Amino acid sequence: MFSLKLAISTFFAFLAVGQSQQFQIQNWGNGQPTTNYTYTNLAAGRFKVDWILGAGGNFVAGKGYRGSQNLFVDPPNPPHHAQADHYTRVVNYTANYNPTGNSYLALYGFSNNPFVEFYVVEAFAAHNPSDNAGHSFYGYHNSDGAQYELWSKYNGNLRQYFSVRRTNRRGGTITFNNHYRAWAAAGLPLGSLGNTFIVVEGQQGRGNADVTVGVRPTTSIRETATPTTRSLVCVTSSHTIGTICKPRATKRDETATLVKVARVEAVPTA
Numbered sequence: 001m002f003s004l005k006l007a008i009s010t011f012f013a014f015l016a017v018g019q020s021q022q023f024q025i026q027n028w029g030n031g032q033p034t035t036n037y038t039y040t041n042l043a044a045g046r047f048k049v050d051w052i053l054g055a056g057g058n059f060v061a062g063k064g065y066r067g068s069q070n071l072f073v074d075p076p077n078p079p080h081h082a083q084a085d086h087y088t089r090v091v092n093y094t095a096n097y098n099p100t101g102n103s104y105l106a107l108y109g110f111s112n113n114p115f116v117e118f119y120v121v122e123a124f125a126a127h128n129p130s131d132n133a134g135h136s137f138y139g140y141h142n143s144d145g146a147q148y149e150l151w152s153k154y155n156g157n158l159r160q161y162f163s164v165r166r167t168n169r170r171g172g173t174i175t176f177n178n179h180y181r182a183w184a185a186a187g188l189p190l191g192s193l194g195n196t197f198i199v200v201e202g203q204q205g206r207g208n209a210d211v212t213v214g215v216r217p218t219t220s221i222r223e224t225a226t227p228t229t230r231s232l233v234c235v236t237s238s239h240t241i242g243t244i245c246k247p248r249a250t251k252r253d254e255t256a257t258l259v260k261v262a263r264v265e266a267v268p269t270a
Contacts, residue, residue: 023213024066024176026108026197029059037061037202045093046153053101063213064091064197089177092216095170099125101205108199113191118161120179121150123168124226125205130164133232139170141182143167144173147222150186150241162189167187168224171217186242187195 023045029035034054039061041047044049049061104124110117121129130137138150141163151162163179180190180240200209234245 004045016140017165017234022065023063024195024197026060026194026195026199027066028061030057032056032058034107035059045215046211048208048210048211049200050208051103053202055204058201058203060199060201062108062197062199062211064109064195064199066195067193091174091176091196091198092214093171093174094212094215094217095123096210097123097170097200097207098209099200099202099205099207101125102127102203103205103207104129104201105170105209105211106199106201107176107196108201109196110194111140111191112194114189116159116161116188116190118183118190119163120174120176121162121164122172122174123165123170125207128164128226130162130232131230131232135162137233137235137239138186138188139239139243140186141178141241143178143182144175148179148182149235150182150188152186152188161190164226166226168226169221171221173216182241211246216221 023263024042025047029037034057034058036053037049037051037059038047039047039059041063045063047061048062049059051057051059053059091107095105099105102125104119105122107120107122108118119129130149132153134153134155135151136153138152140147140149142148143163146169147166148163149166151164153160153162161183163182176196183190198211198213200207200211236245239245
């Protein structure tokens with residue numbers, strides 16, 4: 001069973017970022033013996049990751065921007081009530097993403113007040129990250145040429161928001177403001193944002209990825225349908241934003257807490 005990682009509210013004190021030009025590094029693994037992955041930092045927004053994960057393995061690795069600098073327009077740090085009007089910029093990326101097992105490719109970050117871990121999921125492997133007994137479905141919204149599903153989960157320590165694209169793609173543009181507003185309309189507000197990244201997450205299985213943040217693909221972007229069947233949660237075509245679909249199964253009692261601790265990396269500029 002695919003298991004989402006948990007985190008505690010001290011995450012920001014331990015967040016590891018490194019700088020390569022304007023790009024920040026996200027490189028976290030849970031330290032388990034089954035977490036075998038290699039992260040390679042390349043010039044500008046490019047990175048590579050290779051992984052072979054057994055049960056209990058988990059990593060989140062990628063590149064992005066300090067303090068959501070790519071998401072804001074002036075003013076760079078608006079008051080909370082005005083933030084939605086300022087998250088108008090986009091994130092471009094190109095990815096050669098080849099996963100098996102449980103993995104996904106996403107725009108990823110955290111917010112404070114409220115403390116939330118969020119994902120805009122662009123592609124995944126065998127398991128839809130929303131298919132978890134603890135998730136609730138909040139409806140659909142449209143962005144960048146496709147429909148996304150809105151999900152949320154709370155494990156007692158951390159609230160997680162997901163916006164899951166209904167067609168897998170490996171490159172393009174993510175207009176973050178659309179997801180921010182859709183979550184807010186569903187009663188799932190974000191607070192002030194920390195760093196934001198394009199990441200690959202792996203939790204079991206193997207694969208490799210070569211990703212460049214800040215660059216759109218130069219060829220056509222192939223999209224494939226994602227699985228629409230869920231074994232643990234309900235999804236109906238009639239749900240609109242803000243209408244909660246309760247999970248089919250009883251929520252699991254998840255008590256384990258993982259602290260995201262990683263080192264600060266000094267990365268030379270390219």
